[in-house]
Amino acid sequence: MCLGIALASSEIPNELFARHALGHRVHERGGEPEVRFLYRDRHPRLPVWRDGRLQIARWGNAGRKSRFLPETGWTWQATIDQGYWKNLNPVMVDIPASLGLERGVWYRIRQGVRGLLVPDENRVAVVYMICEPSSHYYQIMTRSTRMPLLIEERI
Amino acid sequence: MTIKQGMKAIGHLDADCFYVSAERVRDGFLRGKPVGVLGNQGACVIAKSYEMKGAGVSTGMPIWDALVKCPEGVYVKRDFRWYEVLSRLMLEVAREVSPRVEYYSIDEFFFTVVEPRGGTFQGLADSIRDRVWERVGVPVTVGIARTRTLAKLISDAAKPFGALAVMDRGAEERLLSDRPVTEITGIAGRRAARLAPWGITTCLDLARADRRLVRSLLTASGEELWWELNGDPVRSVQARRPAHKALSRGGSFGESTSDPAVLHAWLVRNLERLIEELEYHGVSAGRLTIAIPYKSGQLGVGQVNLAVPSDRFDVLLDVARPALRKAWIPRATATHMHVIAEHLTSRSDCSGDLFEPPARGVRARAVAQLKREVNARHGRFALRSAATLALAPIYRDAANSHDICDVRGKSCF
Incomplete structure (x- = not known):
């Protein structure tokens, strides 16, 4: 599963940089700097488009910050289709991403990844990355059996 | 010796890390980053940027080795449709400056040039490089010399984004x-x-x-x-391009296999692609060779001569199966397969099999025609042999329906 994403720094408004102290997430590998959001971060976060605005939300329920949300950062598309999230009033969101990270492989993402936003018991927004079974290419490239549900893209 | 004005020379135009440059044309985010283009269904680096090359990644390296050398690398999937678009745009530029251009490979052209009146070969090399950059957005290196071997050596020496005339x-x-x-x-x-x-x-x-x-x-x-x-x-x-002496289709499986059913599916896929090529060139195959490299380093080869040259699926499959059996090494893991058609004869020169019931040939031709028409309308491989069902994931990926060998007219690979 996708353990992190990177977003071109130009995609993130300055106001968000300051409010969420994103400075330490900026990385340079050449070309345009990028902002990394990794599940292994002490405070895992993901950018999401909500109500036409880019916002930063908590990524999953690592460390069991919520007592009733699943302790993971991902969910299957099939699980959503089967209605398992229905009672939590989920909202489908887009997670903008320039790159995805899976087992050490950084791969290009054109737009982003689909996500599911749900509130925890304190009404804090928590986002889960939506997954689907890996394509043949993705499985060979990353050796992973699941891949993120990409927005209008199939790799 | 110095070439006098108006003298002829040979130019060589070579795109700099072409597949990566092509990706950067449509994706500015990749500029300046170590980028690797993946082929073999995601298993290997088939092209790398200079940044990735500097980290020690070489062409053909498995992605897992490349990750060790260059953990900051960014990987993209190959897209030969896009690369062909840019390749043909570069070809157009070359044809504007020369009446005689050889489409050597997807990212390399040779062409004849005459020293411009009032100008120099060096100025010409500069202008060709700049024109490709402005019009196509791909950095290229141009070498001009007295012979094509020298021109290629000169452009290799002038890389990247160089232009050099050595006369x-x-x-x-x-x-x-x-x-x-x-x-x-x-x-x-x-x-x-x-x-x-x-x-x-x-x-x-x-x-x-x-x-x-x-x-x-x-x-x-x-x-x-x-x-x-x-x-x-x-x-x-x-x-x-001179007429082909042989035509072949095949390549890496991406995922190695020892499963005979999967090998048979690859045989049929490669054969269907080969037949498309035979039809395009209007030739029939007199000999079919199946070559299978194995992980152990062994090479299995099966070769069959046809009594009568053919481009028909049913006939070629009948001879390909025993050839596969010869090339197959039980329980050994195969990594690649190549299906090679040789002893090519123009279709108009083929007499046909005198001992075959006429109805069989008529039916086979009708099926082939139907297949062509359906695929022309609904997409390549929309109608194909059911023997390829074991390769459903390969067909599901649109990138696999246009490969480097499907870029026609090149004189080299």
Whole structure:
């Protein structure tokens, strides 16, 4: 599963940089700097488009910050289709991403990844990355059996 | 020796890390980053940026080795449709400056040039490089010289984004003196090893060696190179590709396999692709070879001669199956397969099988025609043999329906 994403720094408004102290997430590998959001971060976060605005939300329920949300950062598309999230009033969101990270492989993402936003018991927004079974290419490239549900893209 | 005004020369245009540059044309985010383009269904790096090359990644390296060398690398999936679009745009630019252009490979062209009135070959090389950059957005290097072998060596030396015309013998010799002989197209490890005992290790050594010695070591094709290195053009620019002596389809499986059903599915896929090519060139195959390289280093080969040359699926499959059986090594893990058609005959020269019931041929032709029409309307491989069902994930990926070998008209691979 996708353990992190990177977003071109130009995609993130300055106001968000300051409010969420994103400075330490900026990385340079050449070309345009990028902002990394990794599940292994002490405070895992993901950018999401909500109500036409880019916002930063908590990524999953690592460390069991919520007592009733699943302790993971991902969910299957099939699980959503089967209605398992229905009672939590989920909202489908887009997670903008320039790159995805899976087992050490950084791969290009054109737009982003689909996500599911749900509130925890304190009404804090928590986002889960939506997954689907890996394509043949993705499985060979990353050796992973699941891949993120990409927005209008199939790799 | 200096070329006088109005004299002819040969140019070589070579795109710099073409697949990566092509990706950067449509994706500015990749500029300046170490980028690798993945082929073999995601298993190997088939092209890398200079940044990734600097980290030690080489072409053909498995992605898992590349990750160790360059953990900051960014990987993208190959897209030969897009690369072909840009390749043909570059070809257009080359045709604007030359009446005779050879489409050597997807990112390399040879062309004849005449020194412009009031200008120089160097100015011409600069202008071609700049025109491709402005119009296509791909960085290229252009070399101009007295022969195509020299032009290619010069453009290789001027990379990246270079333009260099070398027409003077002294300048040629300086350039040849520090290039190993293996830089010459057509001289790889085995031929270089034959030259080494004679002290021939650089291009200049080869150019200065005795011509008869070179011929005895490298045959007539080696002698051609000798003439070329000494400024005598014996290899022409071929604006039209010569007729194929053989056609082949195949490649890596991506995921190695020892499953006979999967091998059979690959056989049928490669055969269907080969038949498309036979039909395109209007030829029939007189001999079919199946070559299967295995992980253990073994090579399985099966070869069958046809009684009557054919381009029909049913006929070729009937001979391909026993050839596969010969090439198959039980329980060994295969990594690649190549299906090769040789002894090609123009379809109009084929007499047909006199012992075959006529109805069978009529039916096979009708099925082939229907397949062509359905696929023309609904997409390549929309209608195909059910034997390929084991490869459903391969067909599901649109990138696999257009490969480098589907870019037609190239004189090389």
